[in-house]
């Protein structure tokens with residue numbers, strides 16, 4: 742059974758005074774519950790647009806997306822997103838950054854929110870760093886805060902937009918392993934955008950290979966060999 746169903750999705754960006762850009766063209770995709778899917782393809786092929794459309798951040802020109810049995814028509818309770826740029830609030834502590842999403846979603850009271858946030862912070866290995874500011878942490882640690890912030894809202898779907906692109910090779914490798922560990926212990930459906938073939942294959946159950954001009958799915962590849 743699919744948890745994410747994309748049918749006949751087309752998206753054109755219209756920028757005032759510019760020619761329209763066809764970012765996605767008649768895309769169809771089915772993703773099963775608990776699958777780890779990577780969207781792989783060259784820059785500009787529409788990976789981010791597809792991921793954002795699934796998360797309800799882009800309203801497609803044509804087509805429908807359902808997530809968890811509901812039609813997507815805006816940001817919703819079913820998906821959380823991890824951004825490449827971390828997108829942390831620089832003035833707020835790690836704990837405040839992680840708690841914020843719960844507050845936005847109106848989850849529980851302050852004590853309950855902090856309790857959940859502390860658990861997510863521990864899950865990503867940042868216990869003891871709750872009161873640090875983002876700038877007091879390394880890149881890898883900041884991205885872990887970004888991950889904790891997405892995990893804490895307990896959405897069935899986790900959307901990740903080149904989350905490790907800004908990290909050095911060693912930290913990146915470490916974060917990939919951490920993510921697989923968390924995914925295995927937590928069982929969520931992950932859609933992970935990358936332009937790195939090695940990363941796409943290493944992480945995924947299924948690689949969705951996209952091509953540019955115009956944004957289409959070329960092939961969906963099942964990855965069958967065991968993970969590290």
Ligand code: ADP
Nearest residue numbers: 754756762764783784785786787788789790791
């Ligand atoms: P990818 O994530 O694979 O790099 P994107 O989904 O970001 O691809 O972009 C797909 C196409 O849409 C590209 O041609 C890009 O230039 C264009 N595009 C992306 N975002 C916008 C935007 N906000 N306005 C106009 N064009 C955009």
Ligand code: ADP
Nearest residue numbers: 876877878879880881882883885911912915916
């Ligand atoms: P990793 O993501 O593999 O932990 P990092 O480069 O992010 O790699 O950090 C390596 C380790 O160095 C961290 O796990 C942490 O213990 C320590 N560290 C990094 N930055 C700081 C900091 N600002 N304050 C305290 N410890 C830090």
